[in-house]
Amino acid sequence: MTASFHVPTAVVVAGAMLLLGLGVWAAGRGRRRGFLSTVDRVTYSTLHTASLASRHLADGLTPEAAERAGRHLLAILGASSVAICDASGLLSWTGPGDHHAPDAHGHASESRTSGAPSVLGSDAITCSDPDCPVRAAVTAPLIADERVVGTLTAYAPAASAGLARATGELARWVSAELDVAELGRARTRAMEAELRALRAQISPHFIYNSLGAIASFVRTDPERARELLLEFADFTRYSLRQGGPFTTLAEELRNVERYLVLEQARFGERLQVSLLIAPEVLPVRIPYLAVQPLVENAVRHGLASKEGVGHVTISASDQGGEAEISVDDDGVGTSPESVQRILDGVSRADSIGLGNVDARLRQIYGDDFGLVVETAEGAGTRVSFRVPKYAPGVHAE
Amino acid sequence: MSDTLSVVAVAIVCVTTVVVGGLGLRLSRRTSDFYVAGRTVSPRLNASAISGEYLSAASFLGVAGLIYDQGVDLLWLPVGYTLGYLVLLVMVAAPMRRSGAYTLPDFAEARLGSVFVRRLAALLVVAIGWMYLVPQFQGAGLALALVTGAPQWVGALLVAVVVAAAVGAGGMRSITFVQAMQYWIKLTCLAVPAFVLLALWLRSGAGLPSVSDAWSLPFSPKSPDDHPHYRTASMMLALCLGTMGLPHVLVRYYTNPDGVAARRTTVSVVALLGVFYLLPPVYAVLGRVHLPSLPAGVRSDTIVLQLPERVVSGLGGDVLTAMLAGGAFAALLSTASGLAMSVTGVLHQELLRPQLSRLTGGDAFGFGGFRLAAVGAVVVPFVVARYVEQIGIATTVGFAFSLAAATFAPLLMLGVWWRRLSRVGAVAGLVVGAVAATSAALTTFVAGPLDGWPGALLANPAAWCTPLAFATAVVVSLATPASVPRDTARVMVRLHTPEQVHLARSRVPD
Numbered sequence: 001m002t003a004s005f006h007v008p009t010a011v012v013v014a015g016a017m018l019l020l021g022l023g024v025w026a027a028g029r030g031r032r033r034g035f036l037s038t039v040d041r042v043t044y045s046t047l048h049t050a051s052l053a054s055r056h057l058a059d060g061l062t063p064e065a066a067e068r069a070g071r072h073l074l075a076i077l078g079a080s081s082v083a084i085c086d087a088s089g090l091l092s093w094t095g096p097g098d099h100h101a102p103d104a105h106g107h108a109s110e111s112r113t114s115g116a117p118s119v120l121g122s123d124a125i126t127c128s129d130p131d132c133p134v135r136a137a138v139t140a141p142l143i144a145d146e147r148v149v150g151t152l153t154a155y156a157p158a159a160s161a162g163l164a165r166a167t168g169e170l171a172r173w174v175s176a177e178l179d180v181a182e183l184g185r186a187r188t189r190a191m192e193a194e195l196r197a198l199r200a201q202i203s204p205h206f207i208y209n210s211l212g213a214i215a216s217f218v219r220t221d222p223e224r225a226r227e228l229l230l231e232f233a234d235f236t237r238y239s240l241r242q243g244g245p246f247t248t249l250a251e252e253l254r255n256v257e258r259y260l261v262l263e264q265a266r267f268g269e270r271l272q273v274s275l276l277i278a279p280e281v282l283p284v285r286i287p288y289l290a291v292q293p294l295v296e297n298a299v300r301h302g303l304a305s306k307e308g309v310g311h312v313t314i315s316a317s318d319q320g321g322e323a324e325i326s327v328d329d330d331g332v333g334t335s336p337e338s339v340q341r342i343l344d345g346v347s348r349a350d351s352i353g354l355g356n357v358d359a360r361l362r363q364i365y366g367d368d369f370g371l372v373v374e375t376a377e378g379a380g381t382r383v384s385f386r387v388p389k390y391a392p393g394v395h396a397e
Numbered sequence: 398m399s400d401t402l403s404v405v406a407v408a409i410v411c412v413t414t415v416v417v418g419g420l421g422l423r424l425s426r427r428t429s430d431f432y433v434a435g436r437t438v439s440p441r442l443n444a445s446a447i448s449g450e451y452l453s454a455a456s457f458l459g460v461a462g463l464i465y466d467q468g469v470d471l472l473w474l475p476v477g478y479t480l481g482y483l484v485l486l487v488m489v490a491a492p493m494r495r496s497g498a499y500t501l502p503d504f505a506e507a508r509l510g511s512v513f514v515r516r517l518a519a520l521l522v523v524a525i526g527w528m529y530l531v532p533q534f535q536g537a538g539l540a541l542a543l544v545t546g547a548p549q550w551v552g553a554l555l556v557a558v559v560v561a562a563a564v565g566a567g568g569m570r571s572i573t574f575v576q577a578m579q580y581w582i583k584l585t586c587l588a589v590p591a592f593v594l595l596a597l598w599l600r601s602g603a604g605l606p607s608v609s610d611a612w613s614l615p616f617s618p619k620s621p622d623d624h625p626h627y628r629t630a631s632m633m634l635a636l637c638l639g640t641m642g643l644p645h646v647l648v649r650y651y652t653n654p655d656g657v658a659a660r661r662t663t664v665s666v667v668a669l670l671g672v673f674y675l676l677p678p679v680y681a682v683l684g685r686v687h688l689p690s691l692p693a694g695v696r697s698d699t700i701v702l703q704l705p706e707r708v709v710s711g712l713g714g715d716v717l718t719a720m721l722a723g724g725a726f727a728a729l730l731s732t733a734s735g736l737a738m739s740v741t742g743v744l745h746q747e748l749l750r751p752q753l754s755r756l757t758g759g760d761a762f763g764f765g766g767f768r769l770a771a772v773g774a775v776v777v778p779f780v781v782a783r784y785v786e787q788i789g790i791a792t793t794v795g796f797a798f799s800l801a802a803a804t805f806a807p808l809l810m811l812g813v814w815w816r817r818l819s820r821v822g823a824v825a826g827l828v829v830g831a832v833a834a835t836s837a838a839l840t841t842f843v844a845g846p847l848d849g850w851p852g853a854l855l856a857n858p859a860a861w862c863t864p865l866a867f868a869t870a871v872v873v874s875l876a877t878p879a880s881v882p883r884d885t886a887r888v889m890v891r892l893h894t895p896e897q898v899h900l901a902r903s904r905v906p907d
Binding site for chain 1: 497499784843
């Protein structure tokens with residue numbers, strides 16, 4: 001059949017592609033190798049090993065982390081085996097001679113109580129196996145937050161000054177890494193606390209104004225007052241719920257609906273809302289309470305201080321692998337500088353959760369996915385953000 | 398010839414596609430009342446959209462041509478195209494939806510927690526998408542060549558340009574409503590001429606066509622060294638298991654709000670496709686009546702387009718031909734743009750965006766990269782289509798299905814139903830299936846159809862590639878229990894728990 005298939009051309013094209021690929025590969029390799037002295041190479045390989053170990057230590061001192069980091073620590077120390085213990089027992093043993101593993105926690109007890117390095121000779125470590133390399137131990141404490149949280153013990157056929165020094169320095173480096181890990185955990189905890197704070201943070205103005213508006217209907221239109229009260233109950237239940245950090249866009253919009261019904265009871269015809277929602281994006285998972293604060297911001301800052309009718313437009317559009325959600329108002333606007341201060345967390349005045357929504361979006365999806373605010377004095381405001389339709393670890397509920 | 402009317406019909410279809418693609422979002426309704434829940438895409442609408450995107454040139458032109466050419470054995474073909482959704486319904490539709498994945502690479506990452514598997518799956522999405530785009534371009538060339546007499550590459554180029562423009566402009570992104578319309582347009586364009594031709598045939602009293610035994614008896618060999626049983630079984634396996642691996646089909650499932658809706662959608666898809674696939678056999682039989690033999694050099698793929706003017710003379714025939722040409726182009730454009738959209742998305746997200754942002758220090762966002770990816774997604778299959786013109790449309794489609802069946806079917810079915818699938822096992826299954834299916838397709842493309850068993854095995858590779866890939870994935874997984882993802886149990890619970898059962902750890906009690 002090869003009438004239209006020109007074999008020589010195909011061979012030439014395939015060959016050219018192959019050569020190009022090889023060239024790129026060779027160029028990449030050449031850059032990596034370079035010309036290095038032996039000392040440089042040893043330094044770099046040590047740094048590389050350390051960086052591998054530090055990645056595992058990012059979770060703190062857990063058995064898995066100790067197990068994985070232990071391999072790299074052993075490579076740096078050049079000892080025969082390495083044991084890592086925490087205050088209560090052995091976390092990991094790396095290297096030969098693991099019949100000594102049950103004693104490792106005991107070997108480290110001196111260092112653990114004194115907080116200083118200790119050396120055990122062959123008098124303290126006895127072994128019936130003549131080939132066993134575990135004859136001497138050097139232990140150094142792991143100190144995080146000025147407390148001894150564990151110990152690093154290097155085992156070798158004989159204790160040397162070099163090994164003692166290396167173990168001490170390495171333990172100090174591991175301690176620093178553990179401090180960094182603790183810092184990371186503290187940051188996560190702070191973020192979670194902030195999220196909890198946002199959940200509870202239905203603005204007091206809103207509660208007061210809503211109840212006032214409802215009260216005004218109690219005599220004139222009791223049926224409407226009852227409906228509004230039920231909306232209010234549903235709104236608070238959603239906003240104070242204790243579920244996971246994600247919900248679907250449809251759920252979030254339903255809550256925005258309740259919010260707007262209550263605001264409209266107060267503003268009446270002055271508040272006009274239009275929606276432009278592509279139905280395809282309704283099942284997209286978004287962080288819980290990510291849209292409502294933006295709408296509240298639009299209503300309060302865009303309209304409340306303005307005369308006449310105000311329009312708020314909520315739109316969600318499909319962008320292939322992402323969804324874009326935006327809230328527009330034609331209110332008084334504000335200066336870009338003050339928005340910048342709010343997003344940076346410098347100024348907290350009156351910004352209902354804008355900075356918080358921004359921080360949560362960035363934490364979950366990365367820095368490419370923060371809030372985008374377009375505004376100027378007297379020109380209205382548009383707040384928008386994008387969410388990927390799929391992100392690892394993001395599930396509704 | 399009925400040049401003018403057909404050209405007008407094709408032009409209308411192309412312009413509409415570009416305009417709708419460009420306008421995109423503006424079609425969604427503006428409303429001031431909420432009722433958001435009532436506005437989610439209903440399973441029926443979504444099913445129409447899936448069918449509209451799925452019914453391609455192969456269905457519109459190729460199936461009738463193959464039945465006309467090879468006889469009743471090929472009646473299995475429309476059955477297989479529909480049956481794929483039954484397998485999808487039973488095996489993966491709801492769990493896939495519950496996984497929260499938007500694309501196949503997403504599912505690979507969600508289930509196996511590995512970026513490497515994700516990349517591999519992305520590579521395969523591109524390969525399958527390109528392989529499936531090739532016959533679309535071929536079909537475009539054929540259709541336009543027949544109705545206007547233009548060279549074959551003109552039609553292919555037209556579709557390539559229109560698709561690249563529509564995708565690059567940012568349109569054609571899951572516009573459910575538009576794709577749903579496409580289904581009904583295609584059905585009308587195929588059904589109306591079919592009924593007119595049927596009525597004329599009944600009135601003329603032309604009687605049944607005279608056909609050879611090889612045409613009318615099931616499983617009769619076409620040549621001494623043919624293996625009809627193997628050929629049919631392998632084709633059915635490819636279609637049954639390949640449908641779930643088509644990139645443009647699964648992204649639409651994300652539009653369903655939950656697993657139940659995903660299943661309802663699939664049931665509707667089976668019904669809609671069942672109705673559509675009643676029609677190509679009608680054209681095949683009528684073709685046998687009116688065109689007992691084709692002139693030399695004319696391909697059987699064009700039988701649908703040739704029939705009207707053979708039966709109806711004058712304006713009536715021209716109108717029917719124009720209708721069919723327009724319908725064929727609608728089929729081409731909707732499938733091609735769906736595929737190109739999926740391939741573009743993957744090329745952009747996995748390949749171009751990381752590279753661009755590295756080169757420009759994170760500043761290269763916006764549309765430049767996306768447009769580049771759209772052009773790349775279309776150019777490669779266009780060039781390939783120029784080289785493999787001699788192979789029938791449905792055969793090329795068969796290879797795309799075989800590749801999907803040999804790679805994604807094991808990944809999805811084992812991923813959804815087998816807890817001990819390991820990362821290494823999944824990778825091994827994907828690689829073995831991909832290499833086997835691709836080499837079979839390439840051998841056929843380059844060397845042409847072979848005779849005897851080698852020919853049968855290479856032309857319909859699914860029957861040996863797919864079990865091979867399954868076996869590899871299972872054996873390697875059992876040998877590498879250490880690389881089973883640690884959160885497998887949790888992911889499986891999420892995939893299989895119906896939405897009515899609330900898994901939330903704590904909620905405000907009612």
